[in-house]
Amino acid sequence: MNDTIGITALVPPELMYACGKRPLDVNNVVPVSSSSPSNKLCAWTAIWRDMILNGGLDIDSLVVVAGGDCHNALVDGQKAELSGMPTHYFFYPFDGDTDYLRSQLEKLVRFLGGIQDERMFSLISDLKAKGRALDELRVNDRARGSDVFSALISFSDLAGNPDIFGKTLDSVPRTDIRYSSRVALIGVPPIYPDFHETAEGFGLHVVYDELPYEFLRLGGSSLDSLASSYRDYSFAGPLKNRVRLIQDELLRRRVDGVIHYTQYACHHTLEDEIFRQHLDYPILTVQGDLPRPSTEQLKLRLEAFAEMLGVMS
Numbered sequence: 001m002n003d004t005i006g007i008t009a010l011v012p013p014e015l016m017y018a019c020g021k022r023p024l025d026v027n028n029v030v031p032v033s034s035s036s037p038s039n040k041l042c043a044w045t046a047i048w049r050d051m052i053l054n055g056g057l058d059i060d061s062l063v064v065v066a067g068g069d070c071h072n073a074l075v076d077g078q079k080a081e082l083s084g085m086p087t088h089y090f091f092y093p094f095d096g097d098t099d100y101l102r103s104q105l106e107k108l109v110r111f112l113g114g115i116q117d118e119r120m121f122s123l124i125s126d127l128k129a130k131g132r133a134l135d136e137l138r139v140n141d142r143a144r145g146s147d148v149f150s151a152l153i154s155f156s157d158l159a160g161n162p163d164i165f166g167k168t169l170d171s172v173p174r175t176d177i178r179y180s181s182r183v184a185l186i187g188v189p190p191i192y193p194d195f196h197e198t199a200e201g202f203g204l205h206v207v208y209d210e211l212p213y214e215f216l217r218l219g220g221s222s223l224d225s226l227a228s229s230y231r232d233y234s235f236a237g238p239l240k241n242r243v244r245l246i247q248d249e250l251l252r253r254r255v256d257g258v259i260h261y262t263q264y265a266c267h268h269t270l271e272d273e274i275f276r277q278h279l280d281y282p283i284l285t286v287q288g289d290l291p292r293p294s295t296e297q298l299k300l301r302l303e304a305f306a307e308m309l310g311v312m313s
């Protein structure tokens, strides 16, 4: 069986599969976890860190996105390394330097043992095209935002098996959607597993999920094309680029309002005032901490936001 490699944030999955490895996005186990770590800032990294230290994650090695993303992950990733987990550190360039990213991809390939199956590039490119078509379905009110989010969030690791994942994409229900307002969800994904369903319960149709869309938007079929594409990974670069990308998507998807999800003890929370300055939409900022069903307070705020958007439309 292929080695399973934990990843702490976006690492080009097409390259990992081409190297004969199976990526596992360690974040994807967090929203369904019942763990409550005692030593934590952000619960996302603390929970996967504890799972690695306790042997609760079946991975052979770990790739930590150390540059251009999350310093909590950098520290908790080093705790995993100190416990004996073989660990590699991957850096995105803040300035979008393609040559730098290409050198990072070369180092990653060496850590993974070399490229073995170039066919994985086109297979995963086809899956991403399918994912973008699915994303368009919800924009056109032909699929539920919650169903589409569940599928798109797995594009970071293709759920461990691209063939089975392709069938999962085909099985996402196609159905006419009724709603009162169209909203975008920006920021890191909610740690509450039922967030989208809860928003839908108040008539909010989520037509844009910022981070999962990055998983679909980027790709490539060689080290050069991967470097040219992934250098634009918006969460790792200047905020002005990210704001521009979000503005384009909000317009294209005809949203009525924006929900900015923030995570307790996450540096991205500081971005809220920048979004409020540059996004000309009603914005609701919410914050989560531990994985659990949506809280009553969150429900009240979503309901009030839905009512306000309904009055404005």
Ligand code: SF4
Residues within 6 Å of the ligand: 042, 043, 044, 045, 069, 070, 071, 072, 073, 188, 263, 265, 266, 267, 268
């Ligand atoms: S929510 Fe923020 S602090 Fe937590 S893992 Fe994500 S980027 Fe890091």
